Amino acid sequence: MEVSQNQYILYLENLTEAFTNQYYKGLKRLEATDEPRSYWLLACRSGTDKKKTLWKKLLLQNARSIQPTLLELDSPPLLYLGVDEVIFILDSPTGELLVRYDLGTPFLWFHSSEDQIFAVCELEIYAFTLHGGLKWTTNFPDVLKNVVKKNEHLEVTDLSDRIYRVDVLTGKTLMRASQAVSSSP
Numbered sequence: 001m002e003v004s005q006n007q008y009i010l011y012l013e014n015l016t017e018a019f020t021n022q023y024y025k026g027l028k029r030l031e032a033t034d035e036p037r038s039y040w041l042l043a044c045r046s047g048t049d050k051k052k053t054l055w056k057k058l059l060l061q062n063a064r065s066i067q068p069t070l071l072e073l074d075s076p077p078l079l080y081l082g083v084d085e086v087i088f089i090l091d092s093p094t095g096e097l098l099v100r101y102d103l104g105t106p107f108l109w110f111h112s113s114e115d116q117i118f119a120v121c122e123l124e125i126y127a128f129t130l131h132g133g134l135k136w137t138t139n140f141p142d143v144l145k146n147v148v149k150k151n152e153h154l155e156v157t158d159l160s161d162r163i164y165r166v167d168v169l170t171g172k173t174l175m176r177a178s179q180a181v182s183s184s185p
Helices: none
Strands: 002-004 008-014 028-031 038-046 053-061 069-073 078-083 086-091 097-102 107-112 116-121 124-129 134-139 144-150 153-158 163-167 173-177
Touching: 008 069, 053 078, 069 107, 078 107, 078 116, 107 144, 116 144
Parallel strands: 028 053
Antiparallel strands: 002 008, 008 038, 038 053, 069 078, 078 086, 086 097, 107 116, 116 124, 124 134, 144 153, 153 163, 163 173
16 A cells, blocks of 8 residues: 655555575564554655665554555654554654554544544544644443544444544543434335
C-alpha cells in the first residue's frame, strides 16, 4: 500500500509470507504485541526525490489479516499508526516514535476533523490533539460500527444499533437513544 502526501510517500508492505529475521534485523521495531504473527515493513520516501528513503520501521502485530492503519498529517508532520491494540505517533520526516498509546480494545479506524483525531476501537473512542496529545477517552457497552462527527458532537452507533452522542471537547455522553428507530413497510 502507498500513501502519498506532497512531502512524503509512505509504503506499507506485508512481510508475513517472506519474513526472515536476519534480513530485517537492523531495523527499528514498533511492537504492538509480544507474540508477533504478522510483520509489516513501513518505509517513508521523499515526495520530491522518490528514490530517497528517509526511514524504515518493522511493525510487529498479532493479527495476520488486519492491515495497520495509517493517518498522515501535513501540519504538524505526524504519522498516526493504528496496529492491534496500540496507536503509535511518529514524526513523519524522521520516523522517530513520539508516543505510544496502549488501548483497551482492538483498534478499528481513525476519524479526523479539522482540530482533532479520533481513534475508534471496538469498545472505546480516543480523542487526540493534532500534536499527538491525548484529550479524552470514552467507553461503550457494545462493539462500535459507525462514528460520524456532527457539529460539536460525535454520533456513535454500536452493533446493537444504539446511538450515542458524545461531546467532542470532553468525551462525555450527551444523550443515548435506547434503540435506533426501524422503519416498517
